[in-house]
Amino acid sequence: MNRNVSRIFAAFFGVLAITLPLFAGDYPLQVARNIMLYMALAITWDMLLRSGQISFGIAGLFGLGAYAAILGVIRAGMPAWLSILFAAVFSGVAAFLIGLLILRLRAMYFSIVTLALGEIFRIIVHNLHDFTGGPEGVVIQQGVIFGGNANKLYWLALVGLAVALAASTWFEKSKIHFALTAIRDNEISAKSSGIDIFRWLLLAFVVTSAIQGFLGGIFVQSYGFATPDTVFSADFTLLPLAMALLGGVYSTTGPVFGALLLGLVSEWLKLKIPYGHLVVYGIIIIIVILFMPQGLKQLVRRDAGKTEGRNA
Amino acid sequence: MIKLRTENLTRRFLGLVAVNKVSFSMDEGEILGIIGPNGAGKTTFINLISGIIMPTEGLIEYKGNDITYVPAHERARMGIARTYQLIHPMENLTLIENVMVGSIFAKGNGLKEARRKAEALCHELGLRGLDRDTSRLTILEIKKMEIARALANEPEVLFLDEVMAGLNADETKDLIATVQRIAMERHLAVGVVEHVMGVIRELTHRVIVLEAGELIAEGKYEEVSKNPRVIEAYLGGGAA
Ligand SMILES: Nc1ncnc2c1ncn2[C@@H]1O[C@H](COP(=O)(O)OP(=O)(O)OP(=O)(O)O)[C@@H](O)[C@H]1O
Numbered sequence: 306m307n308r309n310v311s312r313i314f315a316a317f318f319g320v321l322a323i324t325l326p327l328f329a330g331d332y333p334l335q336v337a338r339n340i341m342l343y344m345a346l347a348i349t350w351d352m353l354l355r356s357g358q359i360s361f362g363i364a365g366l367f368g369l370g371a372y373a374a375i376l377g378v379i380r381a382g383m384p385a386w387l388s389i390l391f392a393a394v395f396s397g398v399a400a401f402l403i404g405l406l407i408l409r410l411r412a413m414y415f416s417i418v419t420l421a422l423g424e425i426f427r428i429i430v431h432n433l434h435d436f437t438g439g440p441e442g443v444v445i446q447q448g449v450i451f452g453g454n455a456n457k458l459y460w461l462a463l464v465g466l467a468v469a470l471a472a473s474t475w476f477e478k479s480k481i482h483f484a485l486t487a488i489r490d491n492e493i494s495a496k497s498s499g500i501d502i503f504r505w506l507l508l509a510f511v512v513t514s515a516i517q518g519f520l521g522g523i524f525v526q527s528y529g530f531a532t533p534d535t536v537f538s539a540d541f542t543l544l545p546l547a548m549a550l551l552g553g554v555y556s557t558t559g560p561v562f563g564a565l566l567l568g569l570v571s572e573w574l575k576l577k578i579p580y581g582h583l584v585v586y587g588i589i590i591i592i593v594i595l596f597m598p599q600g601l602k603q604l605v606r607r608d609a610g611k612t613e614g615r616n617a
Numbered sequence: 618m619i620k621l622r623t624e625n626l627t628r629r630f631l632g633l634v635a636v637n638k639v640s641f642s643m644d645e646g647e648i649l650g651i652i653g654p655n656g657a658g659k660t661t662f663i664n665l666i667s668g669i670i671m672p673t674e675g676l677i678e679y680k681g682n683d684i685t686y687v688p689a690h691e692r693a694r695m696g697i698a699r700t701y702q703l704i705h706p707m708e709n710l711t712l713i714e715n716v717m718v719g720s721i722f723a724k725g726n727g728l729k730e731a732r733r734k735a736e737a738l739c740h741e742l743g744l745r746g747l748d749r750d751t752s753r754l755t756i757l758e759i760k761k762m763e764i765a766r767a768l769a770n771e772p773e774v775l776f777l778d779e780v781m782a783g784l785n786a787d788e789t790k791d792l793i794a795t796v797q798r799i800a801m802e803r804h805l806a807v808g809v810v811e812h813v814m815g816v817i818r819e820l821t822h823r824v825i826v827l828e829a830g831e832l833i834a835e836g837k838y839e840e841v842s843k844n845p846r847v848i849e850a851y852l853g854g855g856a857a
């Protein structure tokens with residue numbers, strides 16, 4: 306696809322996304338909100354993956370942000386908008402401190418430790434009963450954001466997605482792209498070219514975690530409550546991962562299209578066969594891993610190659 | 618003027634002493650051959666100097682500063698660059714992007730400036746088709762890219778670990794001339810590891826010989842190649 310064509314596409318979808326509430330009803334808006342949330346998470350997961358580090362900790366940092374936001378409102382009386390920013394800072398700072406400890410780990414070791422993080426956070430929240438409300442969770446009694454207005458909640462979710470898209474594009478277009486790709490491809494060569502590996506990994510981990518916390522803040526404000534089992538749900542780790550794998554990893558576009566497709570299909574399946582969508586998720590992950598290691602992007606790429614060939 | 622020197626540099630791997638009390642120095646503008654049989658410790662020696670591994674004992678001094686335990690990426694920024702015997706291209710970056718990396722991170726250049734400099738470097742080395750994936754490069758092109766990647770750091774000291782291996786006679790000749798020109802123009806101190814003695818004879822001003830981690834001889838190639846201990850090392854190593 307040529308650059309201008311993709312620009313026009315992006316502009317079209319941008320306008321469509323912003324104006325959706327003007328012509329769509331509550332149900333489609335609710336679906337769109339959900340898809341945008343997972344899309345944003347898929348993008349952040351991919352951003353860190355570009356360094357070669359596979360995180361299973363999305364739910365952990367998402368849930369941490371969610372609790373930071375809701376407790377910020379309930380315990381500290383923060384206004385809703387501030388609590389969402391607080392969520393981002395809280396998850397970002399947590400990731401910085403944790404990153405100092407775990408970013409020396411690689412491959413499976415890193416993945417397993419991040420998986421454990423989510424579980425540890427969940428257990429802590431579970432047990433700090435007096436402060437966090439324990440297993441029953443906490444509810445925002447009054448002053449929910451935007452008075453629960455569906456259009457405004459939709460736009461709030463869109464802001465969450467826009468932040469993830471902007472950050473991912475920044476990663477792709479700046480020297481961060483070179484740092485992370487070099488680290489993923491070969492750490493020894495990366496060092497010899499002057500790359501301070503630990504520093505760049507820390508940057509990627511903190512930025513992606515802060516956005517995950519931000520999204521957790523948006524999520525919890527939109528629903529007005531949090532329990533450990535909802536905000537630390539494994540879905541927040543697994544679904545974004547499946548979406549990014551389906552669309553194709555190491556870019557912004559892959560997770561975007563993967564999330565769109567999987568989000569819509571699973572919504573449709575949910576109506577047809579309740580819970581059946583989860584089976585489909587599993588099957589898609591297996592098929593993609595076995596037959597399309599580069600995701601849907603692989604099909605598009607092959608196609609683009611043919612077109613170029615024909616024109617030449 | 619001395620650029621780099623080591624004193625009693627030693628690295629053990631469990632019981633094996635891969636580099637054993639090596640003291641040497643390199644001057645600005647000098648091309649130094651580093652030879653020795655397989656497993657003599659040549660690559661390990663370069664790994665120590667470039668900071669890829671840390672020494673068990675000894676001292677490394679660069680431009681008068683002790684850098685013995687300075688991390689590798691900082692040494693790259695200070696001006697020490699190298700290529701790898703086992704090539705390590707970054708396969709998810711194109712040829713030109715591979716060369717840009719050193720310019721961006723070792724020199725702190727912006728992307729535009731880094732691309733401009735990388736293009737000039739590739740041009741200087743005779744590399745074309747700069748937007749190709751590294752999987753599409755010939756051996757000669759990969760070797761040149763590795764040299765370009767190292768030069769992108771704008772080093773003062775450069776180590777080439779068997780860059781000529783796998784090239785045919787014409788390609789080798791071409792690369793020898795290229796390395797000589799680059800070293801001359803930039804007043805580089807270059808350390809060259811090669812198994813082909815013809816290359817060492819033609820390219821280097823001085824040679825050091827390692828055997829089982831120890832420095833056993835030093836001098837001009839013509840002298841060193843007549844040294845009985847060196848002849849013995851090569852025959853004994855079975856790699857004459
Ligand atoms: N990381 C390591 N762990 C254990 N032993 C090592 C390691 N690296 C090198 N060695 C050993 O150190 C010795 C020196 O190896 P080195 O690669 O430096 O030799 P070399 O002179 O470069 O050989 P060649 O000419 O084959 O490249 C060898 O016996 C090797 O097996």
Ligand SMILES: [Mg+2]
Pocket residue numbers: 659660661702778
């Ligand atoms: Mg070697």
